[in-house]
Amino acid sequence: MTQAYLEHVNVTVADANKTAALLVDLFDWHIRWSGPARDGGYTVHAGTTDHYLAVYQPSDGQSRNFPKGAPLNHVAIVVDDLDAVEAKVITRGLKPFNHGDYDPGRRFYFFDDNGIEFEIVSYR
Known part of the structure; x- marks a missing residue:
């Protein structure tokens, strides 16, 4: 049996194409797939061959406040x-903060336009 690994994380955003473009630019990823999603929404999968972020954009008029995402x-x-x-x-135009340099690596954080916090880490 293979080791378990994280395949993707799905987040709700205001503009899936804009968020996907940010991810592609920052991390040299590519768009794996895009298309219709649940409840009339739209999703873009941005990532690598093995791992990705699914960015879900609700249909017009649908709330972006899904309580199940609150613990993220x-x-x-x-x-x-x-x-x-x-x-x-x-x-x-995003603002890095909370820089750290401690074992096992260096890191900083930033919020995207959707209020999603990203931690960027380097182990080199």
């Missing part, structure tokens, strides 16, 4: 070049 604290992404990703975050 942040999504952590491992990168090779922390400084390069931070520069891209700043270029996008």
Whole structure:
């Protein structure tokens, strides 16, 4: 039996294409799939061949406040070049915060336009 691994995380956003474009730009990912989703919404899968973030955009007039998502604290992404990703975050007008340099690696956090907190980590 293979080791269990995280395949994807699904988050609700205001504009799926905009959020997916941010993820592709910051992490050199690609769009794996996009199309119709539950309740008349729209989803984009942005990631690598093996792992991705599913960004779900509700249909017009549907609430983005899904109570089941309330416990999510942040999504952590491992990168090779922390400084390069931070520069891209700043270029996008987002504000990095809470920088840390402790074992096992360096990290910073930022909120995207949807209020989703990302932790960016480098173990190099």
